[in-house]
Amino acid sequence: QVQLVESGGGLVQAGGSLRLSCAASGRTFSTFVMGWFRQVPGKEREFVSAIRGRSGSVYYLDSVKGRFTISRDNAKNTVYLQMNSLKPEDTAVYYCVASSSGGLVDRASTYDSWGQGTQVTVSS
Numbered sequence: 001q002v003q004l005v006e007s008g009g010g011l012v013q014a015g016g017s018l019r020l021s022c023a024a025s026g027r028t029f030s031t032f033v034m035g036w037f038r039q040v041p042g043k044e045r046e047f048v049s050a051i052r053g054r055s056g057s058v059y060y061l062d063s064v065k066g067r068f069t070i071s072r073d074n075a076k077n078t079v080y081l082q083m084n085s086l087k088p089e090d091t092a093v094y095y096c097v098a099s100s101s102g103g104l105v106d107r108a109s110t111y112d113s114w115g116q117g118t119q120v121t122v123s124s
Contacts, residue, residue: 001113002026004096009118012086016122020081022096022115029053030074033099036081037108038092038120045095049081050105059105064090086122093117 008020020036035050049070050059058070069082079096097111104110 002029002032002098002100004098004113004115006094006096006115006118009094009120011121011123014086014088014122014124016086017082017084018086018120020083020094020096020118020120022079022081024077024079024096024098024113026077028100029077031100033102033105033110034070034072034079035059035097035099035105035111036070036079037095037097037111038090039095039117040092045108046092047106047108048094051079052102052105061106083120086120088122088124090120091122092120094120 003025005023031053036048037045039045048061051070067085072079095117096115098113099111
């Protein structure tokens with residue numbers, strides 16, 4: 001497991017942008033699959049995006065394609081989620097996740113490390 005610390009959440013108007021950051025501990029960060037999930041109270045956690053360590057392949061929830069961009073800086077052990085054209089339905093707690101073993105990137109069970117979450121609120 002690794003320690004994950006998110007930052008960058010907040011309140012923004014619809015159409016605005018936010019960038020989430022997630023700093024990870026560990027010397028093998030570059031090999032991890034990193035990702036983001038989100039959760040609204042009363043609902044299950046939802047996959048948002050992921051990026052593989054070795055190939056750099058990226059994956060997105062359909063509803064965020066074209067608006068969100070995931071990236072990573074292996075020298076800084078950090079993964080980012082740039083969120084543009086935000087909508088009220090993007091409001092949720094966003095969790096950074098890490099997997100040392102790989103697997104299906106859109107499954108919560110793939111990830112063995114979770115951050116504490118950061119609140120994103122989009123007002124209409």
